Amino acid sequence: MAFPAVRSVASNAVQTGAANIIVTKPTGLTAGDLMVAFVSLWHPGADRTHVTPSGWTVVQVAVIDTDNRALACYKKVADSSDAAASDFTFAFSAGVDKSTGAIYAITGAASGNEITIFEADVSSTLGTSLLTYTTALTPVVSESLVVCGWHVGHTSIASPITSSLPTLTPTTTLAENVDIGVRDGASDGISLFCYSGSYSGLTQITSRSITTSVSLNGDGCASIILLVNAPQNAAGTNSLLEVQPTIFTDAGVIVEGIGTNALFDVSPTLLSQSGNSITLPVWTPVIKT
């Protein structure tokens, strides 16, 4: 079977205060493609949450802190209306100061079992430009597409943070699909980085990392990694089941020549001289005194 493949990716980063972010439809999106979307938000000082878009399924939401920073990942198998759409809208619970979004169009995913393995990680105080997460992701099929989204936030930056040098353990060739960011008037910004690559075998992925253009402070980072399954065939064989009859012994029982006899009791018949049978009297002896 072939690895799932990225057909195209579309992305957007906004700082409008709107309660949603609109992302253009990925180029060439076709019914049957698997869509994977990463959407991040940062609204300083107030609670904001993601709203699952209609028809999409949540893969994972990585909440950096409970009120205003989070990265969400959704999936949906495109239908004809999706293929005909011009864009997709991802809503929030209320207006959000900064948000980013990206949509993958992926071909060749296992129908009905497109994504079964995923993981989310978050961090706050870092003080480094190397963002690394320990990972425990074990493929269920021998051919997968690994897709990874990263959200980083930072205060007081001159320009949106960029990323480079994505790595995976075991070593995997990754392509950068998204590297976008937005910065507000206070120079606070967020960025979204997305990478993907074919992953062969069933060996567990044990870590992932990116290098950012600035040393990250305590404004929160998150990452969601997932594996898109290729269809997996299974072939078997049988041994011939051979049925043999059982032959039963004969129904009759052969008996050896052993017999018995009943006593043949013969009593003689006394005949008189005339030839007539007589019955002799029984004499009783008398004892003479």
Add this chain to the structure above:
Amino acid sequence: MASTLHLKALEIQLDAILALGTPKLSFMATTFVPNSGTDQYFSDISAEVASGTTAVTLASITTTIDTVNNRVELDTADPSLSTVTTTTNKYCLWVDTGVAATSPVLATIDIVEGTLSPIAGTLSITVNAEGHYALKAV
């Protein structure tokens, strides 16, 4: 002693049961334990068909007298199901009369490789060169 069944009669008997309906194959759940006595009809085993699978209508069905091995063999084309997600390690051969309660189960056959777990893929069996099963004359 010269007791034996006769191959032609075995073949005729096998053909007769196959002619009751449409011969089919169902992949069974790994938890299925066949009972040759009580598993008489498809209705007796249908609840234990492997999740996600459907019955495969068998093709190229042949009953062949093998005089060398003194048996009658049942063979078919290799069965397969496409785009299926399931787990199985055995299959049943049965004859679909149109009514599950009258569709006789012929045999349960283990898959040599053990458990197969396709994911949205093709599940296939390469049938043994001699067939699924054989009835010996002696």
